[in-house]
Amino acid sequence: MEREKKDLSFILILLSTLIGTAVLFQWAIVTGLYAPLRNPAMWERLMEKDTLFRFLYVILIGGLAFLFPVGKVKDENKKWVYTSMTLVSASILVIGFSRLSAWYNLFVFPTVFVAYTLLVIKTLPYFIRRHAQSDDSIFGLSREESAFYFRFETASGPLVIHKPQQNVYIDGGPGSGKSESWIKGIIYQCAERNYAGFVYDWEGDPTKDKSPILSRIAYGSIEYFRAKGVETPRFAYINFVDMSRTVRVNVLSPQYMSKGNESLFIRNFIMTLMKNLEASWKEKTDFWANNAINYVYSIAYKCFKERELGICTLPH
Incomplete structure (x- = not known):
């Protein structure tokens, strides 16, 4: 689940960046700050779908904000103030550019673009209960x-x-x-x-x-x-x-083994012992390493099977 959430976050961040960049290019072209010299047909298609790009940006920023924990709000009185400002800025952003005022396009639109992004961050904590925990x-x-x-x-x-x-x-x-x-x-x-x-x-x-x-x-x-x-x-x-x-402990004593799982207990113990004696076997065990482990395991298991002789000990 965490991996899926990270993948979704990455996709939304990438899409938001690409769509946001496209909107900024539209703004630069409308205000005359950028005049594309190459691929005019591509830029023309981009300008034809300017409303769609702005709408997608509004949706993506809102969705992206939902994926991250937010701080718990302390003043509920400002909830609807921020909500109203967010909705107004989103509407203005989607409506887009003005054909009557160049000053509006040059100054007001980029201000609304930035304001909407920040307002979403301020507004969502009022509606999301998945808050980041404090100390x-x-x-x-x-x-x-x-x-x-x-x-x-x-x-x-x-x-x-x-x-x-x-x-x-x-x-x-x-x-x-x-x-x-x-x-x-x-x-x-x-x-x-x-x-x-x-x-x-x-x-x-x-x-x-x-x-x-x-x-x-x-x-x-x-x-x-x-x-x-x-x-x-x-x-x-x-x-x-x-x-x-020192107190001596018989690690192979049957009293430490679960009944019915003696063979598994001995194998795990021998494997741990041998891998600590040869550190390289912790990373990889080849044919010779497996043979050595199985050889010692066989001896240990025989000692267990003949434990009534008093030989089920590590020294034996």
């Missing part, structure tokens, strides 16, 4: 609180993210306060509501005592609510620097 409308759009949600208090009222599983995008430069304003609050609420989560902090350094790592926020929040008797997630620390101080 204030972002807050409080939804008060829905599902089984999985986040809630933030703002100066304009509560902001409820009622479906964070559909992803949350936070944009800001270094030091702009992304972690302080949003990330820490999300981690805190995960501990408060017993949500599972994985904190991956690229900048935090667990080997330094005063490093501002987000995992400390997670651990502190879990301990805080656990002391209050609230059911909280189990904290597990994965340390890639010191392997003696």
Whole structure:
């Protein structure tokens, strides 16, 4: 739908530009500002259909304005004033040039041409309810609180993210306060509501005592609510620097696989693993790449089929 709207907008902009240019050429010829020396027959046909071109311009500008969002009007009292002026200017524009007054053609007509274009922009907001949203409308759009949600208090009222599983995008430069304003609050609420989560902090350094790592926020929040008797997630620390101080996770454990979809789970896992080991395979997998992935997948699936032997682990 968005693609179709963009294509329609492009077509209307192109047509409006071409028709508007034709009307301006007509005006220049009528006022004597331009005298065509080549293809006189073409210019004569253009002048014969001058009313049609002006009518098409009036329609196209109005249609083009409907495709773009407009600001919400604040003064409804001017609605019919602008509407009347728009209709009058459209009528004068369609009627066109005067055979009695050269001054009218030279000054009044181009003024009406520009005025109509601007008046359409001013008049349409009174009739279009599809307004561009202000910044204030972002807050409080939804008060829905599902089984999985986040809630933030703002100066304009509560902001409820009622479906964070559909992803949350936070944009800001270094030091702009992304972690302080949003990330820490999300981690805190995960501990408060017993949500599972994985904190991956690229900048935090667990080997330094005063490093501002987000995992400390997670651990502190879990301990805080656990002391209050609230059911909280189990904290597990994965340390890639010191392997003696890390929790080990068997990513091929059957407990993480959906029943009936074990083969698909293992294939997706192996494909992700192999493509991360060989970055070029993310762009393209050739015959040798597919063979390597299938070979490792076959071994992993055999380990799963013989899991009662205790070999369904990544090291095996």
